[in-house]
Amino acid sequence: MHCGHNSPMYLPSHFKSDDPAMAALVMRENPFASLISIDDAGLPFVTHLPLHLEERDSGFVLLGHCARPNPHWRYLQARPTAVATFLGPHAYQSPKVYPDLARVPTWNYLAVHCTVSAMLVDDPLAKDRLLKKLIGDHEPPYAQQWRDLGEDFAHKMLAGIMAFELEVVDLQCKLKLNQHRREAHAVMRAGYADGNDDERELGLWMDRLGMGAAAKTGEGQ
Numbered sequence: 315m316h317c318g319h320n321s322p323m324y325l326p327s328h329f330k331s332d333d334p335a336m337a338a339l340v341m342r343e344n345p346f347a348s349l350i351s352i353d354d355a356g357l358p359f360v361t362h363l364p365l366h367l368e369e370r371d372s373g374f375v376l377l378g379h380c381a382r383p384n385p386h387w388r389y390l391q392a393r394p395t396a397v398a399t400f401l402g403p404h405a406y407q408s409p410k411v412y413p414d415l416a417r418v419p420t421w422n423y424l425a426v427h428c429t430v431s432a433m434l435v436d437d438p439l440a441k442d443r444l445l446k447k448l449i450g451d452h453e454p455p456y457a458q459q460w461r462d463l464g465e466d467f468a469h470k471m472l473a474g475i476m477a478f479e480l481e482v483v484d485l486q487c488k489l490k491l492n493q494h495r496r497e498a499h500a501v502m503r504a505g506y507a508d509g510n511d512d513e514r515e516l517g518l519w520m521d522r523l524g525m526g527a528a529a530k531t532g533e534g535q
Contacts, residue, residue: 322397323427323486328494330487336522337487338374340426341367344402345451349378349480351389351396361386365398365480366447374482376430377444379475387476390432398480400426403515411498411505422516425488430480438469441477491520499525 317332331337341347345364353359361384366377376398380386390396402424409417435441449457460468492498499520506517 317485317487322429323425323488325486325488329490331489333487334374334485336489337426337485338367338369340402340424340487340489341365341376341400344400344424347376347378348399348401349386349396350399351386352393353385353389354392359386359389364448364452365400366444366451368447372481374428374485376428376480376482377447377477378480379435379441379444379448379477382474382476384476387434387478390478391434394432396430396432396480398428398430398482400428402426403512403519405506405509405513405516407492407502411492411501412495413497420492422490422492423488424490424516424519427486427488428480428482429484431483433479433481435477435479438472441472441475442468444477444479445472489519489523491516491523491525493523493525 317334317337345366347363347365349361349363349365351359361380363378363380368375368377404421404423407420407422409415409419435444445460446457449460492502503517503520503525506513506520509517
């Protein structure tokens with residue numbers, strides 16, 4: 315897996331993270347992804363779906379599934395290269411955070427784009443194992459209810475989906491938090507602390523990136 319070579323996202327150097335652990339954190343905290351393939355007419359085809367991130371010796375692998383009537387799996391079968399995107403917390407950023415007036419508004423956000431190579435998974439037992447990993451991410455107690463529904467029900471449900479493994483061959487991680495404007499960090503961090511859910515999450519990411527300490531002391535003012 316390569317970091318940031320070919321994935322299709324504009325990525326200035328001051329917002330780029332080459333740390334796979336940071337990318338993994340964004341993906342695990344925001345697992346509802348957009349999977350983008352090319353359809354038979356040559357247009358982008360998008361499915362919104364939860365993806366389970368698995369770290370293997372070979373690198374990152376994303377596990378997911380779609381309804382069998384959804385043509386997306388056929389596009390993956392015909393053209394295995396696709397893109398999966400994850401969007402983390404995001405918020406409007408007022409120019410009021412700057413000490414000077416010659417500034418404009420912007421939008422801060424976290425995003426990961428993965429170029430993937432898809433492999434379909436249609437064996438019922440393999441699909442069941444894959445689903446249990448997704449259940450483990452979102453509602454572990456449901457695993458027992460799933461088992462209690464019986465094999466006949468499970469096989470019927472499994473027949474209605476197509477699962478896939480998406481090997482991440484390249485990724486970009488963009489953490490856009492005004493890193494290049496240190497004079498604004500203290501006001502930004504204070505505003506995020508009193509903001510909505512997304513803004514509070516962005517504030518925690520400022521801390522993770524070592525921006526919080528500067529904000530708390532007023533450094534850069």
